[in-house]
Amino acid sequence: MSFKVAIIGRPNVGKSTLFNRLVGKKLALVDDTPGVTRDRRVHSAKLYDINFDVIDTAGFETAAAETLQGRMRAQTEIAIHEADLIFFMVDAKSGLMPDDKAFADVVRRSGKPVVLVANKAEARGAQAGMLEAWEVGLGEPIPISAEHGQGMPDLRDAVIEALGEERVFGEEDEDDDAAIAEVLVGEDITDPDAEPVYDETKPMRIAVVGRPNAGKSTMINALIDEERLLTGPEAGITRDSISVDWEWRGRQIRLFDTAGMRRKAKVQEKLEKLSVADGLRAIRFAEIVIVVFDATIPFEKQDLQIADLIIREGRGLVLAFNKWDLIENPQETLAELREKTARLLPQVRGLLAVPVSAETGRGLDKLMDAVLKTHQVWNRRVSTGRLNRWLEGIVAHHPPPAVAGRRLKIKYITQAKTRPPGFVLSCTRPEAMPQSYIRYLVNSLRDAFDMPGVPIRMVMRAPD
Numbered sequence: 097m098s099f100k101v102a103i104i105g106r107p108n109v110g111k112s113t114l115f116n117r118l119v120g121k122k123l124a125l126v127d128d129t130p131g132v133t134r135d136r137r138v139h140s141a142k143l144y145d146i147n148f149d150v151i152d153t154a155g156f157e158t159a160a161a162e163t164l165q166g167r168m169r170a171q172t173e174i175a176i177h178e179a180d181l182i183f184f185m186v187d188a189k190s191g192l193m194p195d196d197k198a199f200a201d202v203v204r205r206s207g208k209p210v211v212l213v214a215n216k217a218e219a220r221g222a223q224a225g226m227l228e229a230w231e232v233g234l235g236e237p238i239p240i241s242a243e244h245g246q247g248m249p250d251l252r253d254a255v256i257e258a259l260g261e262e263r264v265f266g267e268e269d270e271d272d273d274a275a276i277a278e279v280l281v282g283e284d285i286t287d288p289d290a291e292p293v294y295d296e297t298k299p300m301r302i303a304v305v306g307r308p309n310a311g312k313s314t315m316i317n318a319l320i321d322e323e324r325l326l327t328g329p330e331a332g333i334t335r336d337s338i339s340v341d342w343e344w345r346g347r348q349i350r351l352f353d354t355a356g357m358r359r360k361a362k363v364q365e366k367l368e369k370l371s372v373a374d375g376l377r378a379i380r381f382a383e384i385v386i387v388v389f390d391a392t393i394p395f396e397k398q399d400l401q402i403a404d405l406i407i408r409e410g411r412g413l414v415l416a417f418n419k420w421d422l423i424e425n426p427q428e429t430l431a432e433l434r435e436k437t438a439r440l441l442p443q444v445r446g447l448l449a450v451p452v453s454a455e456t457g458r459g460l461d462k463l464m465d466a467v468l469k470t471h472q473v474w475n476r477r478v479s480t481g482r483l484n485r486w487l488e489g490i491v492a493h494h495p496p497p498a499v500a501g502r503r504l505k506i507k508y509i510t511q512a513k514t515r516p517p518g519f520v521l522s523c524t525r526p527e528a529m530p531q532s533y534i535r536y537l538v539n540s541l542r543d544a545f546d547m548p549g550v551p552i553r554m555v556m557r558a559p560d
């Protein structure tokens with residue numbers, strides 16, 4: 097016996113795209129003939145070895161599309177009356193919207209089995225949205241890309257988990273491994289249970305950014321001096337490319353070559369300096385960004401806006417205080433600069449800041465050490481066992497506050513992602529958890545697991 101699935105979610109999350117993928121053909125978008133029969137709204141679908149029916153909620157949507165409430169009512173009716181299983185879809189690219197929570201509440205109240213699907217997971221910036229998806233309180237989000245067919249094996253497994261093998265496969269359990277192997281499988285997007293993978297064979301991507309004249313080009317040229325440049329046909333050192341490959345102490349590095357870009361721009365007599373867009377492109381390209389400051393001139397909050405942007409983009413960063421050869425009282429200056437950055441960038445406590453002279457080359461080795469260290473932390477995964485032992489101690493030592501007379505309870509923590517590290521904390525009344533306590537947890541976590549200087553994300557969700 098087959099079962100029926102309804103794909104529910106606010107408009108534009110990608111329901112039709114998944115629908116089409118599951119049904120396996122591009123269906124005519126609309127068939128507005130009045131009195132379309134019910135049957136026409138149910139289509140047989142396939143997910144590897146699982147056969148089922150998927151309800152075309154789009155059809156219902158148009159039937160009552162004028163208001164959100166109308167759409168919700170129509171969709172919910174389907175879920176309640178027809179579906180055996182609900183795919184609740186959110187958009188990991190755009191992140192959560194208030195509508196998502198409203199839809200999720202309706203789905204939850206229906207009491208039907210639900211698989212939470214985080215679509216557009218292949219998109220840039222989707223990692224943050226993936227984490228946010230936990231907040232709808234429908235369990236673990238399954239990252240997929242309906243458009244590119246990624247994440248489908250996980251979706252299959254989630255269906256089996258939600259309904260049970262017997263319900264999914266019926267009596268005759270035909271375990272069709274061949275079918276599983278054959279189907280297009282996109283790149284694995286995230287695997288929360290994966291062992292720590294820190295692939296040293298992949299080039300580490302870095303970029304150098306900072307204000308004009310801070311010394312970026314001088315630094316890049318010093319870093320990739322001849323002996324460090326990789327040679328060989330695949331080294332990719334063409335000046336036209338935006339990146340240059342080199343090696344530092346045996347570690348492959350790919351540098352976003354803003355300097356090359358500028359030289360090119362100069363030749364074309366267009367831009368004297370890099371545009372903001374180039375800086376942004378460099379940040380998105382990089383895993384770790386070196387922010388170069390001219391240590392001879394004072395910097396203020398606005399100079400750290402670029403650092404703030406890097407943090408919000410979830411990249412690792414390292415500060416370079418350049419032109420150190422010109423500094424007369426180095427110890428005092430360094431203490432002052434470090435105090436200032438720590439005060440102005442509290443969200444990345446322990447940020448590494450290194451005095452260098454791009455001109456003489458002094459300090460560049462230390463700078464690269466800091467880059468490597470930050471990259472490792474950025475990639476770090478802490479096991480759930482260790483995290484929860486830590487959590488127990490922390491909560492015993494400094495329990496969460498009571499809000500409106502009731503003490504908040506923290507149940508469980510798990511690391512949902514790396515690059516940068518992101519954690520999901522299961523607690524009662526997540527919305528009531530004060531920011532100050534979340535900051536306390538993040539800082540303690542940083543100390544306990546030695547994770548200085550990288551953005552750490554923490555989201556709260558209600559227990560299942």
Ligand code: GDP
Nearest residue numbers: 107108109110111112113216219241242243244
């Ligand atoms: P619906 O309103 O929920 O049915 O959403 P649609 O299926 O019509 O998709 C809305 C938009 O999101 C369309 O522009 C799709 O091309 C796009 N979209 C759907 N799935 C994906 C995906 O996996 N990745 C990305 N980047 N875009 C997607």
Ligand code: GDP
Nearest residue numbers: 308309310311312313314418419420453454455
């Ligand atoms: P960019 O605009 O950030 O790429 O800066 P440049 O690399 O073009 O450097 C701007 C100016 O600062 C040039 O005149 C460099 O020679 C000078 N400069 C760069 N690094 C250093 C340094 O470490 N010490 C000193 N004294 N001058 C430097």
